[in-house]
Amino acid sequence: MDSSEFLGFLRTRSSVREYSDDELTSEEIASVILPAERAPSAGNRESWDVIIVTDESVKEGLFDAAYQQQHLLQAPCVFVVCANYVRSMSQYGERGAFSMRCRTQRLRRPI
Numbered sequence: 864m865d866s867s868e869f870l871g872f873l874r875t876r877s878s879v880r881e882y883s884d885d886e887l888t889s890e891e892i893a894s895v896i897l898p899a900e901r902a903p904s905a906g907n908r909e910s911w912d913v914i915i916v917t918d919e920s921v922k923e924g925l926f927d928a929a930y931q932q933q934h935l936l937q938a939p940c941v942f943v944v945c946a947n948y949v950r951s952m953s954q955y956g957e958r959g960a961f962s963m964r965c966r967t968q969r970l971r972r973p974i
């Protein structure tokens with residue numbers, strides 16, 4: 864992909880909040896997760912964990928935690944990205960915990 868194709872791709876990107884009922888295959892899940900592993904991270908600590916949720920009762924808990932956003936219940940599979948304090952602190956001590964808290968709070972604000 865050259866730079867103009869990449870810029871064209873970015874211009875057409877948008878959020879999707881309606882999903883089919885089809886379950887994702889493990890290959891499809893891997894095709895989302897593996898490129899995300901290439902994301903840069905402070906000190907290369909990769910201070911995150913991704914929890915893949917398909918269980919309906921867990922999705923209901925996420926729905927409540929996320930201010931009742933309906934699409935969380937509709938999605939057949941939800942990727943929960945968690946800050947990993949321990950990994951960040953192993954490199955940066957308290958400073959690492961602070962940066963994780965900032966990011967988590969920003970993500971917690973309702974849209």
Ligand SMILES: Cc1cc2nc3c(=O)[nH]c(=O)nc-3n(C[C@H](O)[C@H](O)[C@H](O)COP(=O)(O)O)c2cc1C
Binds near residue numbers: 877879880932973974
């Ligand atoms: C930090 C962050 C948090 C977001 N949280 C939510 C969310 O809780 N629910 C949601 O439906 N979209 C969420 N979004 C997506 C934005 O609402 C969306 O990107 C924005 O409305 C622009 O629309 P677009 O992605 O279609 O261009 C979030 C985006 C960011 C960057």
